[in-house]
Amino acid sequence: xxxxxxxxxxxxxxxxxxxxxxxxxxxxxxxxxxxxxxxxxxxxxxxxxxxxxxxxxxxxxxxxxxxxxxxxxxxxxxxxxxxxxxxxxxxxxxxxxxxxxxxxxxxxxxxxxxxxxxxxxxxxxxxxxxxxxxxxxxxxxxxxxxxxxxxxxxxxxxxxxxxxxxxxxxxxxxxxxxxxxxxxxxxxxxxxxxxxxxxxxxxxxxxxxxxxxxxxxxxxxxxxxxxxxxxxxxxxxxxxxxxxxxxxxxxxxxxxxxxxxxxxxxxxxxxxxxxxxxxxxxxxxxxxxxxxxxxxxxxxxxxxxxxxxxxxxxxxxxxxxxxxxxxxxxxxxxxxxxxxxxxxxxxxxxxxxxxxxxxxxxxxxxxxxxxxxxxxxxxxxxxxxxxxxxxxxxxxxxxxxxxxxxxxxxxxxxxxxxxxxxxxxxxxxxxxxxxxxxxxxxxxxxxxxxxxxxxxxxxxxxxxxxxxxxxxxxxxxxxxxxxxxxxxxxxxxxxxxxxxxxxxxxxxxxxxxxxxxxxxxxxxxxxxxxxxxxxxxxxxxxxxxxxxxxxxxxxxxxxxxxxxxxxxxxxxxxxxxxxxxxxxxxxxxxxxxxxxxxxxxxxxxxxxxxxxxxxxxxxxxxxxxxxxxxxxxxxxxxxxxxxxxxxxxxxxxxxxxxxxxxxxxxxxxxxxxxxxxxxxxx
Numbered sequence: 151x152x153x154x155x156x157x158x159x160x161x162x163x164x165x166x167x168x169x170x171x172x173x174x175x176x177x178x179x180x181x182x183x184x185x186x187x188x189x190x191x192x193x194x195x196x197x198x199x200x201x202x203x204x205x206x207x208x209x210x211x212x213x214x215x216x217x218x219x220x221x222x223x224x225x226x227x228x229x230x231x232x233x234x235x236x237x238x239x240x241x242x243x244x245x246x247x248x249x250x251x252x253x254x255x256x257x258x259x260x261x262x263x264x265x266x267x268x269x270x271x272x273x274x275x276x277x278x279x280x281x282x283x284x285x286x287x288x289x290x291x292x293x294x295x296x297x298x299x300x301x302x303x304x305x306x307x308x309x310x311x312x313x314x315x316x317x318x319x320x321x322x323x324x325x326x327x328x329x330x331x332x333x334x335x336x337x338x339x340x341x342x343x344x345x346x347x348x349x350x351x352x353x354x355x356x357x358x359x360x361x362x363x364x365x366x367x368x369x370x371x372x373x374x375x376x377x378x379x380x381x382x383x384x385x386x387x388x389x390x391x392x393x394x395x396x397x398x399x400x401x402x403x404x405x406x407x408x409x410x411x412x413x414x415x416x417x418x419x420x421x422x423x424x425x426x427x428x429x430x431x432x433x434x435x436x437x438x439x440x441x442x443x444x445x446x447x448x449x450x451x452x453x454x455x456x457x458x459x460x461x462x463x464x465x466x467x468x469x470x471x472x473x474x475x476x477x478x479x480x481x482x483x484x485x486x487x488x489x490x491x492x493x494x495x496x497x498x499x500x501x502x503x504x505x506x507x508x509x510x511x512x513x514x515x516x517x518x519x520x521x522x523x524x525x526x527x528x529x530x531x532x533x534x535x536x537x538x539x540x541x542x543x544x545x546x547x548x549x550x551x552x553x554x555x556x557x558x559x560x561x562x563x564x565x566x567x568x569x570x571x572x573x574x575x576x577x578x579x580x581x582x583x584x585x586x587x588x589x590x591x592x593x594x595x596x597x598x599x600x601x602x603x604x605x606x607x608x609x610x611x612x613x614x615x616x617x618x619x620x621x622x623x624x625x626x627x628x629x630x631x632x633x634x635x636x637x638x639x640x641x642x643x644x645x646x647x648x649x650x651x652x653x654x655x656x657x658x659x660x661x662x663x664x665x666x667x668x669x670x671x672x673x674x675x676x677x678x679x680x681x682x683x684x685x686x687x688x689x690x691x692x693x694x695x696x697x698x699x700x701x702x703x704x705x706x707x708x709x710x711x712x713x714x715x716x717x718x719x720x721x722x723x724x725x726x727x728x729x730x731x732x733x734x735x736x737x738x739x740x741x742x743x744x745x746x747x748x749x750x751x752x753x754x755x756x757x758x759x760x761x762x763x764x765x766x767x768x769x770x771x772x773x774x775x776x777x778x779x780x781x782x783x784x785x786x787x788x789x790x791x792x793x794x795x796x797x798x799x800x801x802x803x804x805x806x807x808x809x810x811x812x813x814x815x816x817x818x819x820x821x822x823x824x825x826x827x828x829x830x831x832x
Contacts, residue, residue: 190217190369194224194358223365356388367766368695380788385412385781389472396778398785404470444475451483459483474500474507481513490517501714502771505731511714518715522619530603534590537597542571543640543704544623547631548613549576553583555631558667560592560599562634568641569598575620577613578603611716611724618710627704628725632749634670635702639745643704646739654713654736655705655729658745659684670747678750688738690730694773699729699738702746709736722761723768730772734779 197208207225212218213234222229362369381399389410396402400412443466450459463480466473477500484493497514501507545563549556556576563574576589576599589601602616614628625644629635636642639658646656660683665674675681685698692698713731716724729738 190220191355191358191362193221194361195354197225198354198357198361220362220366220369224361381414381785381792387412396781398782399789400785442475443473444479447476447479447483451486456483456487471499472503474504474510478509478513481510485513485517490520493517494521498717498719503775505713505734505775511712514714515711518615519619522616525604525616526602526620528605530605532590532593532601534593534601535597536573536593536600539622541573541598541623542568543573543625543627543644544617544621544707545572545574545640546614546617546621546626546628547574547576548579548610548617548628549585549631550579550581550607551583552581552631553585553588555666556585556588557592558634559629559631560589562669563629564592564596565637566635566640567638568644572640573598573600573622575600575617576602577617579609579613580604580607609718609721611720612718615715615718618707618715621707624707625704626707627702630701630748632666632751633701634668634673634747636670636743636745639702640704642741642743642745646741647704647706650739652736653739654709654732655699655703656739656741657685657700657703658741658743660700660702661744661747662750663747664750666749666751668747668749670744673747676750682744683748685740687740688733690733690737691776693726693730693733694769694776697726697729699726699733700746701748703729703738705732720764720768723764726765727768727772730768734772734775 193210197210201207207228210218210221210225210229212221212229212231215231218229218231385396385398385400387396387410389404389408396412398412400414403411403413405411443462447459447463447466450456450462460480460483463476463483466476467480470476477496481493481496484490484496494514494517497510497517500510501514504510547556547559547563552559560574560576563569563572566572574596576585578585578589578601580603586601586603589599593599593601600620602620604613604616617628618626625647627640627643636658643656643658647653650656661670661673662676662679662681662683663673664676664678668674683700685700686692688698709732713728717727718724720727732738
């Protein structure tokens with residue numbers, strides 16, 4: 151029979167470790183799992199599998215302190231932290247009773263000092279068997295072969311009389327995506343092989359991630375070694391919110407309602423390859439591809455059957471929430487019905503996963519601006535003395551129950567070195583105090599203040615959105631009424647953006663106080679945090695763990711056209727969500743000087759316990775998008791290198807290959823540019 155070293159064998163190894171190894175003659179007394187920091191997730195999954203099958207918790211040997219800490223929280227008493235390097239497996243297993251089956255899960259026996267065993271000399275061979283893979287385990291130095299109970303896949307690197315060593319160094323868990331490199335393939339993959347080899351292990355991965363998240367919410371899992379990723383990799387993705395759908399040259403194949411496997415085209419079942427649409431992922435292995443639902447829905451709507459068209463699109467999105475054409479068609483129908491609230495809900499869900507969808511973002515922004523206009527129509531407004539013109543900067547002051555601070559805040563802004571080129575928009579969120587009178591007094595003295603009072607209380611990000619919508623300034627700065635600025639803060643931050651035309655946001659360092667009513671130059675420094683926040687240079691990945699953008703940033707108003715407005719689903723950390731949306735594609739500028747003073751009040755919104763759930767949600771969503779970006783770029787880069795190599799021989803063939811295999815990448819600007827370049831050459 152042909153050897154089957156599929157995408158499973160190098161990466162998705164040990165689909166269920168407990169089902170790969172049969173119990174030893176004398177029973178299982180101990181399992182040894184040497185792991186490093188990058189192996190925590192598969193190690194937890196393996197341990198869960200062992201415990202499910204035999205009720206035995208493994209012993210972990212760790213040479214990574216951070217990983218040991220995580221595992222010790224999940225499996226108390228089962229971790230042995232040793233100085234690197236780990237001892238050889240034989241030494242670790244020396245104290246176990248002879249005859250016990252010992253599983254050693256390691257990123258590679260070479261790291262443990264034991265060479266791999268060549269196939270045929272006590273190693274593992276995988277064979278095609280009845281259309282699906284079957285695993286055979288050689289124990290006792292190659293003298294006895296046992297078939298695994300369920301035909302799951304594993305690939306031991308070495309076998310001794312007392313231990314089986316399973317090598318999973320080619321596997322990586324990336325958030326909730328599992329990456330598996332393709333090696334050599336003797337026969338085409340079958341549906342049964344895909345499901346049987348992946349799904350059980352993937353479910354264990356999900357359980358492991360949940361267990362880790364409960365004990366160590368900030369644990370990032372494992373990084374992706376860039377050298378692994380090519381368009382010959384297979385990727386298994388937990389296809390649930392908020393993990394974005396990947397856009398890579400691989401074909402997406404839905405295994406069930408949760409899991410989507412991204413598989414190189416050459417490795418898919420022939421029937422799937424021939425039936426695969428060019429750009430609409432993912433499709434099911436169990437059904438014929440659907441006709442274009444969006445086209446059918448538009449035809450129904452044109453015929454007056456709008457309700458039926460909406461039901462059709464709802465059903466299509468329930469089956470495949472990534473159907474972009476269906477999302478946009480549904481949004482168009484809802485816009486025609488004047489249902490902006492429903493339209494925004496549909497697009498918000500889509501943009502959570504596809505933040506680069508320019509058409510969806512534009513539709514969302516248009517709907518939001520219609521909502522803002524409707525809100526403003528019901529607001530009390532005063533532009534007394536205001537000179538309407540273009541300004542360099544718009545400062546947005548949101549106020550609620552802050553009459554004790556509003557005068558100081560406005561005076562601080564009017565004292566800015568660039569105050570003559572700055573407008574101030576005050577959004578009064580139906581405050582029960584007398585801010586209106588204070589603002590009116592300032593309007594008599596200055597010609598750059600606008601005042602809007604909402605009929606009912608709104609959140610801070612809803613207020614900021616109204617300010618952005620009305621802003622006439624090229625740049626935006628939100629201002630808390632109880633914070634203060636350095637006299638040149640606005641000028642310095644605007645100048646930093648002028649000097650960095652590709653950046654969207656600039657921020658400076660922050661002085662801190664716990665005493666109210668101080669000024670930037672005269673205040674009592676807090677003992678907390680050394681009296682100041684001196685921020686590091688901006689790195690997007692760092693901000694996935696902790697926000698390093700100060701509380702007084704300035705950004706370009708035009709950024710909202712590309713990245714949207716503030717997400718009012720968040721009540722405390724919507725600014726961090728916006729900063730991450732912008733910082734994902736545009737590096738923020740850090741100005742290494744103090745530009746503001748922040749008051750650390752006890753009831754500060756950012757310190758409230760309820761913000762923790764928002765923080766976790768924001769981090770998880772943006773980490774998932776970042777993982778998608780990393781995978782996408784690495785795979786795409788390798789793919790384009792191959793196209794470039796081909797182009798040296800056959801430019802026309804390279805273009806044909808790009809458009810045929812890269813259909814899911816066609817909405818990316820870099821792909822459009824490349825296609826234009828090829829056509830220019832042609």
